[in-house]
Amino acid sequence: MLVFDIKRYSINDGPGIRITIFMKGCPLQCVWCHNPEGITIGKEKLYTRKKCIGCQTCVKICPNKALSKTESGIVTDRSKCTVCGICSSVCPANAMEISGTDYSPEEIIAEIEKETLVMDKSNGGVTFSGGEPLLHPKELLDMLKRCANLGIHRTVDTTLYASSQVVSKVMGETDLFLIDLKLMDSAKHQLYCGVPNETILHNIKIISDAGCQFWIRIPLIVGVNADDDNITRTAKFLSSLQWNNPVVNLLPYHDNGKNKHEKLGTIYNPNNYSFSTPNDNQILHIRSIFYEHGITTTIGG
Secondary structure (H helix, E strand, C coil): CEEEEEEEEECCCCCCCEEEEEECCCCCCCCCCCCHHHCCCCCEEEECHHHCCCCCHHHHHCCCCCEEEECCEEEECCCCCCCCCHHHHHCCCCCEEEECEECCHHHHHHHHHCCHHHHHHHCCEEEEECCCHHHCHHHHHHHHHHHHHCCCEEEEEECCCCCHHHHHHHHCCCCEEEEECCCCCHHHHHHHHCCCCHHHHHHHHHHHHCCCCEEEEEEECECCCCCHHHHHHHHHHHHCCCCCCCEEEEEECCCCHHHHHHHHCCCCCCCCCCCECCCHHHHHHHHHHHHHCCCEEEECC
16 A cells, blocks of 8 residues: 555544544645645655755666756656655655655554554544545555454545445445535536546435535635635535534645645646635635534634
């Protein structure tokens, strides 16, 4: 299983204190993504120029001659780079990093079991995130079943952009879903996230109708989805579901993904869409719309 991060002592990825496993690969391409290193399925190299001391150890050792020193720092010829990781292993300043580590099921379980004392005391557990964990149903189901055998609470953080068959299998092995819901308009969803949203909305209804536990998380972005029309449509859709505890977590926009794009050598918001964070009055107004539809909201996370 290819993992790009393991976050311990997480308090924003489900109840209690948790360990979050970030699986690599995502079918969405959200323009504001704050984990762009999780989009590509394979391993990737990151380079932090401000850490680089210019020693050129990486340039000299690269077996494919894919690196060169320029005025912009160390530049990688992607056509030659095989992401072997030798450069990152010898970099004395940790300016070179490889995003993506292969773990066996046993190794992942060993990492999870290290946190059982904290999880038990806080009623926490493990959260499988990404990327998109549903992109790897075989590996995900295996891990969920192993955690169930250990009595560990299981959460899946997902876009729900997957087949209904995969969703049905996973929901039988999951205690809680954290569902990212961006937009109600499918064309806008396609524009900003790279895929339409009919599959996502359909799968939310499948989970709701099955009586599964789920939380909804919505990034709030002025210029994308913080307008009255989208918020009202979202509130109406969510209030129509079979939902025991209608709570929505609102996540005000931030551009923390910019730095990671720089490390990857990719461009954040390449089309220069107008994004901004909602102010306090806008957030209060948005929360009032959800409240009118019987939905409680929380901020941040």
